[in-house]
Amino acid sequence: MTYDVAVIGAGISGAAVARELSRYRLKVLLLEKEAEPAFGVSKSNSGIIHAGTQNPPSSLKGRLCVEGNRLMREELASDLGLNFVQCGQLIVIFDPADLPELEKIKADGERLGVKEMRLVDRAWLDANEPNLGPEVKAALLVPSAGIISPYRFVYALVENAVRNGVHLRTSCPVTAVGRGADGLFALTAGGQRFAARFVVNAAGLRADEVSALAGAPTFTITPRKGEEYLLDRKREHIARHIVFPLPTKTSKGILIIKTSDGNPMIGPTAHDADDKEDLSTSDEGLAEVLAGARRMMPTVSRRDIIAYFAGLRPASGKDFIVRHEDSVPGLVNVAGIQSPGLTAAPAIAVMVAGILADRGLELKPKEDFHRLRPRPVHLFQVPLERTRALIEQDPAYGDIVCRCELVSAQEVRDAIKRGARTLDGIKFRTRAQAGRCHGGFCTTRIMKIMQEELGLAVTEVTKRGPGSELVKEERK
Ligand SMILES: Cc1cc2nc3c(=O)[nH]c(=O)nc-3n(C[C@H](O)[C@H](O)[C@H](O)COP(=O)(O)OP(=O)(O)OC[C@H]3O[C@@H](n4cnc5c(N)ncnc54)[C@H](O)[C@@H]3O)c2cc1C
Incomplete structure (x- = not known):
């Protein structure tokens, strides 16, 4: 079959793009190298639907994060039966001299469109986040942030995309992207050949390699490792909000993360790595995470940890790459989708549909688009x-x-x-x-x-x- 669009990679980015395109009368193919969707970066993250703060106001990722957060709160959570919990976030400071930093984060967030933020003092924190340690002096409250199960978010998008006609092929690594005599893209994946007018490359850590395969070696992806430590469910109520320190130059810092399934998490670290397959955790990572978390909440204990994992952020410079590659007409790259990619993905998908339309893809809405997906039962x-x-x-x-x-x-x-x-x-x-x-x-x-x-x-x-x-x- 000849497809209008072939999407490479069924992480959150590819899943969101496939679902967005499934609104229209198009033949869409979603190719994934692993046995199932969500086995890449999208399974190993903090599961936060960020508000959009802690991003430069002029950045693409900041803009798409705020829009992705809005889409989650206003449409996706109810349409797709997702377990999104809008618990809000606190960015805490340990020194009153850092108040101007919080004010700057608030002002930057407001420029991006983040709403209802306010500075809160120690008395407010005592009443509303009682396990914070004595070092914490004040915080910025950001109510629009929330939490979600990251993999179930991907599965919901893929399931709904498939319900709306998208063809999903798993265990199908794309190994060649050429051009047929008819001018269409000719893809080789999992020993099969597929033809498509447009290709959307959402291959996460491998997006640079896939873009090069297609003839556009225009960027490189550097993995940035984040180690996370999961606490026992008996610590479920340790925090009411997601708790952040002030951000560092490379990350949002070590957090206390509520998760939508109950077990809190602490982490993640943020260190550039060489190996795109290295998901190991380390003693140094554990020590860094414990120290960061305990400064905010001293009752976090090493004995609470029941599991750990590492994820690799697919970074390329400081911002996302969402663009048409003019040197390879018809190729759209969705790359460098580091944090807050989980949040931004639905907005990235709308942007990609717009880029494809600008390049001549006709977006005729389907009359029978199934917007809703029933929520699966989870006894817990x-x-x-x-x-x-x-x-x-x-x-x-x-x-x-x-x-x-x-x-x-x-x-x-x-x-x-x-x-x-x-x-x-x-x-x-x-x-x-x-x-x-x-x-x-x-x-x-x-x-x-x-x-x-x-x-x-x-x-x-x-x-x-x-x-x-x-x-x-x-x-x-
Ligand atoms: C530790 C950590 C914490 C994070 N926390 C958050 C958070 O709280 N909130 C947030 O918004 N973001 C967070 N992020 C960022 C977020 O996880 C990523 O931005 C997002 O998951 C990237 O999704 P993706 O679809 O672009 O990549 P992936 O999920 O990696 O998807 C790419 C897919 O492409 C497939 N693929 C690769 N090569 C090929 C090929 N040749 N053929 C076919 N398929 C291929 C892969 O198997 C994979 O499934 C975090 C990231 C990390 C590492």
């Missing part, structure tokens, strides 16, 4: 009364598979129906295996359900795609 989020009603309707909701995170067999089956094909895909969609026991109790049960639903042999069940099988051979 529903009140007991609703759980009872669900179990009466379908007893599989009472069959608890993951005890740490309260996930039922029905939720695992539903995740598979919605596209999960790996153990990690099920974990990201449902939280089964994400608790304190790290899947010690539930993994074999989930593997059994995957075998039943997908008709797989046990040796074909993988953690995150080919090469990550858990069982080598089955003894009869």
